[in-house]
Amino acid sequence: ALHLVPVADGSDMMGSLRNPAAFNNIIGFRPTQGRVPFDDAADLFFDQLGYEGPMGRSVRDTALLLSVQAGRDARAPLSLPGDGSEFRAPLARDFKGTRLGWLGNLGGYLAMEREVLPLCEKALGNFQALGCTVENAELGFSPERLWECWRSLRHWALANSLGKAYQDPAKREWLKPEACWEVENGLRLSAGDVFQAAASRSDWYRAINRLFERYDYLLLPSAQVFPFDKQTHWPTEIAGHSMDTYHRWMEVVVPGTLSGCPIANVQAGFNAQGLPMGVQIIGRHQADFAVLQLAHAYEQVSQWFARVPAPVLAGAR
Template identity: 60%
Template sequence: MAVTACSAPPPRSGDEIVALSAQQLSAAIKSKQLSCVEVMSSYLAQIDRLNGTFNAIVARADSEQLLAQAVQADQELATGRYRGWMHGFPHAVKDLADARGFVTSKGSPLYRDNLASADALHIARIRAAGAIFIGKTNTPEFGLGSQSYNSVFGATLNAWDAFSTAGGSSGGAAAALALRMVPVADGSDMMGSLRNPAGFNNVIGFRPSPGRVPFAPMFLEQLPTNGPMARNVSDTAQLMATMAGPAAQFPNTVPGDSAEFSAPLARDWQGTRLGWLGDFDGYLPMEEGVLSLCERALGHFQTLGAEVEPATLNYSMAELWQTWLTFRHWIVRSTQAANYADPARRALMKPEAIWEVEGGLALTAQDVFNASLARAKFYAAVVKAFERYDFLLLPTAQVFPFDAAVHWPKEIAGRSMDSYHRWMEVVVPGTLSGCPVLNVPAGFGRDGLPMGLQIIGPRFADFATLQLGYAYEQVARYTIDRHSPALGL
């Protein structure tokens, strides 16, 4: 998937520039058909026009300083210095990751003045590829919950109606992409945080196999992963090539050349076997219209020559949820214990964060060990399913985007939700499997709002999962032919 030169005359209006795919933009900059100043000016104008309504980009840098950096990027090109495929790209970093010179608030008043002195590793790689950092993308407090609101910056609104939630925790990133305020975006995912907001905003979100993109320097497979988002699968794969790859100080990273993600994505899918998990035989409640919309979208895979049939996993989903609660309580307790222990700081934590920590405090080492054994049994069930199917499919969410003033749905289809994240249970199998999961758009349902499909590939079959998403995208065309009404197109 090499970046190719633009054959058409270069765009000159701001609307035309921000409408370019990331790879088209890259080619136009490299060939000097577009200057970095033109690109930066166009994106800043787009942000000025829309961000006041949608609140996707926060902690924005000064425009004059950003334009000065764009001038420098043009000067470098003029002298033959080309940093990489993102040379001159405006980029906003998810506000859970450090970017040198920017505040990493994590959506919490406890960190509103937390100025980063260095880049996180995957952000350093994006900087090295030539990006100019313009600000951060909004996220819920500590990334907890699939609704991007917080007391520091407020809520991010859905790109399709400026009323509903953008999802989370990469909600700011997804809305910014859909509104053409950034060419590509970084994100992270523990409980659907790259998938759900992508599905809610009609863009692409990719949760890689753990270790593909460095996350933390520790000898423990993290449930969260960093990953790419974009407006199409090709751009997502290209950003994955930048973010991925081993790092000596990160012992869990996977060996391999990240350049594989820059290879051509097209391939033949005739006879590929796909298993549709749906609502897990009625276990998961779904808002009316979600399943039927996603099932109609399955026809696009059949157009490719793939075979789709209902599938089941030989494992109790209720037990899997309990395993998930143990891990999530344990992780949040581990990261937020110091804040919780200080009454003054605890008073500034949202109730859901406190609930997670207190759940973690009730755990024993044996509980965590037992959850690890249970997760291994679940993985064995997933491996068994992959003996029959090449990929597994299921909806990205159980509800369509809802009113952003509502923190989380209290019921779905008449069933009560017993926690702030129970309504997102559909993403848990993908996370606990340790497999790559790609969100692709499934179409538009209630009130014209988007929904997504999760494509789960075998563990470490990340590139093949992107390839299937690319092929689906070419026939479905949900991201290619549909645009947010806010763009005025």
Template identity: 55%
Template sequence: MTRLASLPTNDIVALDAIALSQAIHAREVSCVEVMNAYLAQVDGLNPQVNAIVAMQDRESLLKLASERDTQLARDGSLGVLHGFPQAPKDILPVAGMVTTKGSPLLAKQITQTDAFIFERTRRAGAVFIGRTNSPEFGLGGHTYNPVYGLTRNAFDPSRSAGGSSGGAAVAVALRMLPVADGSDMMGSLRTPAAFNNVFGFRSTPGCVPYGPADEVFYQQFSVAGPMARTVPELGLLLSVQAGFDTRAPLSRRDDSPAAFASALERDMRGTRIGWLGDLNGYLPTETSLLDTCSAALRHFETAGCTVEAADLKFDFNRLWQAWIDLRSFAIAGANAPLYRDAAKRALLKPEAVWEIERGLGLSGEDVYCAALDRSVWYQTLNALFESYDFLVLPAAQVFPFDATLNWPHSIGARTMDTYHRWMETVVPATMASLPALSAPAGFGPAGLPAGIQIIGPAQMDLAVLQVGLAYDRASGYSSMRSPLLA
């Protein structure tokens, strides 16, 4: 049998995650050879984009990879990720690694426990090589922070990588990782996926247990989930991440995680797609981006779906107000102790201070009314799913923007009134707790990536991936590679 390691390093990292797992388990390539190949890819490309930070000692990583080879030969596989290099996003804790959350206040914090998803990734055989970069406390759709600096776009390093899982998206797009984890509150898996021509999946809350254990009831919006270059690779990682955990009472017992990796084939004939566009002009959106996303809809039709404009009637300003109230309430609750310490407050980014001050200024009635508005919004979308199987809208309102900006301050003639108003398009799915897949939608006139969101009914995570696979096979957008890989 020809060993893959006899081929150039580029051929190892060019394998999709499924083929890589198969090659490792067939002993066609060793975990040490895989580790060397990915470390060489990081050495060659990461200096241009700064996606992976806090890199671990090379000698230690190769020792761990060698141990994976010994385990495979002696005791068998730990799981589908056996020998996979991974770099957990620098937001949730990893035992024995620095967890800065992009903040100088936590720059030397070595955490002692794994978040639930990282426990599962370890058990499946992954080796953690570093962390992927994130904005401070995950706030904002642009990945930069005072600890590690700026992460740049995989297709044009002068542009933003998106955020907050910007490091993860770039690392996957440039094959510095086979797959990657991320998290999503306000599009943190979806925006960077769109900006870097990869897939990011915001699962239904509870599909992937979210924690450490002291946060299991606190989290109402954030989910952890996968990023990958194709839907089957996304499903492979999700099959590891998903499933019930007794420490996470809102996680789901009825999930069959293996289905995410094995049951993605589905006949899409007759599937009804509702196109939401820019919400009838409500969302300020770059014209060429809306055109690019609209043009991508034809690939659903190629896959057998019907597509039509969906008529969604709602007061979207009311939805936005409810969103920022609930978001600020949550952020303030988590970070108020930092704010109350004047020395620490001086080290917080302005956007964090703004969120905390808003949250501290809310009354109990404000929060309750926002939750009621959220319920009305969910029922509105639930009724729309009587007419459509899936809803689609752009995953971002702009193409990747100038990386030197802190955030887009205007779209066309419309000025953004907050640091995150430019990414309002991701709020509908989050506020309704619906699964949403960010999928590549092609490239705009300047050659920059665009993405669409495919939103499904509550807890229809597998169905969203199934339609995403059919769409991607019809479009072929995911096969487009960054010029940096030439």
């Protein structure tokens, strides 16, 4: 955002290519599971919550970085075929008649700061300007079940990745309380618990596929709160609703994560205090290029990054 680098790579387990992108008025893209090969893990088959992906100031730059990252790699058994060259193709496309489903706050389930929904709903007009139709959509799946599925799978994954450090008293003292909480909950899970969580995730994949029978893309806010003071450990309350875990304030990214589908964050605009927000564009499984095409078209209409650069840069002009 400050033009220090043209693009950046990152990983996204709970929105880390989407939420920070929204908070910095840039593009973030979480690819389809397996699009970017990753073999730097003890388990190459079951732990499939977090993926590598790109960020950039424009969709074109983001797609170009993905063209370098993506491709089949024999060291990553679940990586998808291809060499990434498709992401260097022109992004322009006609979107007249494209059907978009707006999931909003999941029918009132998600707590959100006051200006988040109105700002994102105003941004939907940019999709309509492209000729898309935007309808209010229902998740068609229990969000509570999604959250419990997420918690179990994340507990399990972090108990395994942080387990050795937790078991070493000298290293455990360097783990923050939230990390210890994840490990401790993970150690309480049975094999049956993990299987049931995986089954719930599979049922959610079936449910989102049914949504894609009606809609070409799904839309959600990229965050439930606007950027907050760096001294805030994490938001403990949103609009009068207490957050019962350290990551509940980011629950809006969980449906996308658990779907394994490609997701782009695009800029939605700014609140009265000048703080940015984003919108998630979720596409069908393996339709990564199509998601980037819609994000590019939206970018051409909205021009949010070009119109509202970082305040530090604006002051330097």
